[in-house]
Amino acid sequence: MSHHAVRRLILVGLMLALSALITVINPVFLSSGNLLKLLQEAAQTGIVAVGFTFVMITAGIDMSIGGVVAVTSMVCINFLHYTKVPIPVLVFLSLFVGALTGLVNGFFITKYKLPEFIVTLATRSILAGLALVIAVKDSLGFVQNVYIQNDSYLWFGTSGLFGIYRTTVAFLILGVGAQIFLKHTRTGTNIYATGANPTAARLTGIDTDRTTIGVYMFSGICASLAAVFISSRMMTAMPELGLGSEMDVIASVVIGGTAFSGGVGDVWGTMLGSLFLALIKNGILKTGISPWIQPIAIGGIIVVTVIVDVWQKKLREHLEARAKLKRLSAERGRDAA
């Protein structure tokens, strides 16, 4: 069995074990109400994480996702508060915000070869400021808490069949679609190639710049999409929405097996990772452990996961090198004979 599959299995096993443990401490955990909420939480982070996965596969990083969520939610609030724009148009505009951000990020990264990390941090800053600027304010200039009343918009955050939240459904559809795209289209293959060996990819004629810009745009779009669902469910939004959620997204992707070095990972892993993360967070809440443990847990899990990944890789490479040497000396022995 490939090591990816083993990893997934371990993850699932861990999740089951943890669930069992949490249920023992607090049976409420296993109630349908809680589980549905848990799935919804996973979906909110997960939608962003799907886009982020694409970026990471190209060995990039997008720190601006929090800013995209913030700005998008403010855009929506504004349109809902001041205009009567039809909801589909509003959603399209929201996604456009994310796409534009991704385009700008991708541009600076590919054309000027500026370091991804700092560039996306900078755009995050700019977006955070923009969110505050365009936030709906009262007569005194303080940010107003606008309550969304548009039923069509609120539809996104509600639950549907079997009580499953629409966010969760969107997450699943997005996830499946993204996975198929990644693994079964030429562009998806190009994404992997760009991350795994950009020189070879270019030699084969793949436009790595275009691919890079594309994944950053997709990451932005996913963040915007999440913003719509989140603000819909909360029925309001503040300009800080999403800022600070970066670690959750990164944790989901890393737990799912996507590496910072690029070329590996897929959406299934990220979806599992999002679920795992939501489980941890929900579990911490339900078992009454101090909520302060959460950042420690998330940061710790990221470090541990990455270290384990590196060791695993080193171990595999070591075993491979040994096998290769054995083969080499066996052949040399035969040659000499």
Add this chain to the structure above:
Amino acid sequence: MNKKPIATELRLAVVLVPLMAVLSVLSPRFLTLDNLTNVVWSVCLIGILSSGAIYPRITGGIDLSLGSTAALSGIVVDLFMNRMGIPWIPSILMTVVIGALVGLFNGFIVAKIKIPAFVVTMAAKTYLYGIALVVSQGAMLAILEPRPFILISTGRFLGLPNPIYIMVALAVTSQFVLRRTAFGRQVMAVGSNEVAARLSGVDPDRVRLISYTISGGTSAVGGVILASLTQQVFAAAASGIELDVMTALVIGGTSAVGGRGSVLGALIGAIMVAFIINGLNLMNIPAPFHPIVTGSVIILALLLNEGYLVPKRRTLSRA
């Protein structure tokens, strides 16, 4: 004597003067002693942190846990002094050591286990925040004593606030280490070409270990200063300061890929950023615009640094 050409620092300082002129024209209140003293605090904090954070940066890495380490340090020093009754000087020393150990831990994972620096320090930023929450019990604690501790940041010496002296001392020391010690040479070498450095007898792992340790130590110092200044500590203190430090370093000429950098340049960068923000404040431009400006400034500085936009005559070294 190292005959230097026009150093980056000089060039930056030269930009600073017209900047100040422009700002004072746009807002007459800018050049008042009162106003400038306000700017001083943020410059000091960024300056202190930059003095240490420049080391990991030059080696091609990055330390994103600056803010969390600083916040935790404030909480810890308060713990030592006010809850454990340890005198303030040993408390501060122990806190700085703890900060250095945090940095050492980061450095170990980066150097020996070879995990990318931004992952390691970003995760550290998160779990250190959690630890800070636990130690402080999520509360914002007021530090009202011991008096000498408070005076560290609030006191003045010869008319200038103490933190200025501390920042200058640290910055000058750091610049000295970078420019005039064997270790500093090794740091620059590792940043420039790790392979060549290794073949010349440098141990890049050791250099990185020490670099992150220094960064952790200065973060702790910054946290102590901040605690003394604001007389309160909480887990989210100094959050987001990493970006300001990064901006200051980039403006100051620290290369994005490593191998070039200047502490004094970073100081001037910090001053520039603080001036710009202060100027925006005085012009009554609302707070939200500030991060927009800083974000754009970083990108601009990066572009200039890497030689785009304006052709650079970069044939002579700044060393």
Add this chain to the structure above:
Amino acid sequence: MTKVENGADLLLECRSITKSYSGHVVLDAVDFSVRRGEVHALVGENGAGKSTLIKIVTGATGRDSGEMVYDGTVVPMEHLRRDAEALGIAVIYQELSLIPGMTVAQNIFLGKEPLRPLTRLIDVRKMNDQARELIDRYNFPLKPTDLIDNISIAQRQLVEILKALSGKASIMIMDEPTSSLTKTEVEMLFKIIALLKSEGISVLYISHRMEEVYALSDRVTVLRDGKLVKVLDKEEISPEEIIRLMIGHKLEEKAVQHELTPKGGKVVLEVRGLTSVGKFEDLSFDLHEGEVLGIGGLVGSGRTELVRALYGADSFDAGTIRYLGKEWVPSVRKSIEGGIGFIPEERRLQGILATQSITRNIGIPNLDLIAPRGIVSVKEEDRRAARGIELLNVKPPRPEQLVGNLSGGNQQKVVLAKWLVRDLKLIFIDEPTVGIDIGAKEEIYDHIRALSARGVSVLLVSSDLPELTRLSDRVIVLRQGRFFQEFRECVLTGEKILRAASGIREGDDE
């Protein structure tokens, strides 16, 4: 010199190709042609122009002048890689262009995967089937679903070949394809080349290995110093003849030869049975005080690996070393402190700190002298830098100059300077004058001779045969990681070295 070819026969025809890089003429009116369905070898020493010619054919770089006709089509001056691919020109790169994490089939069809008609999704089954077809047709030991990461270098090469074939290539260009292959794998490759030939696909084969060239080629083109020397037909091909043409000299010049007079005296370095698995095996030799010991051999014969191990940059698996009479387990630190220097093979990647000044570059291995207690004595640092600049005649003689902006020759001078300002007893030099102008070359040679005269021992690795011949007191030739032949007390020529490196023993003259 070249016979006029029958037009219809020729797949590729190049006439009077000229190319210069910043004033330096790399190819000088070279005529070159490849017939349909032939195996054609392109040989010449390093710097003879082979790679440049190939780059021009594959569109990786442009020619300055000359005509090129491929398969009846005139190739324009702006000839790009994708144009070459479209024409049917395929290259097997030395650093293979495969994507890790993907399967054999995925790599073969990268960028042109078969799609399902309606959904435009990749038809994985069809892709695997088509891959299998190709694999079976040539009987390669591969499976379409094998992960690239898990197969051997030889197998990866096969995947590269299939990748080229799937693009309907009519010529396959292979650049030193056998450097990482075992003997069995090489035989396999030969069979494949024969197979390609039988299908009417031409193979352009670049190699240093005479026995391969001899076994495979229908014709051989020999380049020297950017010019065409001769095109040999099958009956004329022999390793000795090829070497003779490769080295050969203009009638006005005398052949570079050197009377070897080995030095006796104190043994500075004693190496016994040194082995590094996969790199070199059972190497033993002595190095005397003030001696210049040349190490010859083809690319991949283990020379660089040997000096790196001796310097302490890499570890080794077995054998002993004695330095100045004492047992010695090398490390870079120990070597430097013990008076040993090292000039690495790749100047840009390993030798210089490009973003740092000359002063810093010279200073970096000398920190024990410049900063004995940790603090740098700027005076001392400047003094050494000035001495280094003066000694080596670095131009421009400005200590703050960024080394990355110096010319190649001056960069190498800086690399050498950092050792010359120390008390050296021994220095390892690996390819000292690659890509350096004549003037600087001679200056560096003078310094090497001066070192030797001063009593410093030199271990010199070089692929530049005249250089190796002129400078060495004694030469050892390695072949495939093992000791092959030693030259001492004789008249040495570059030809002799190359013959030994190619496995031809002295006395085998056919």
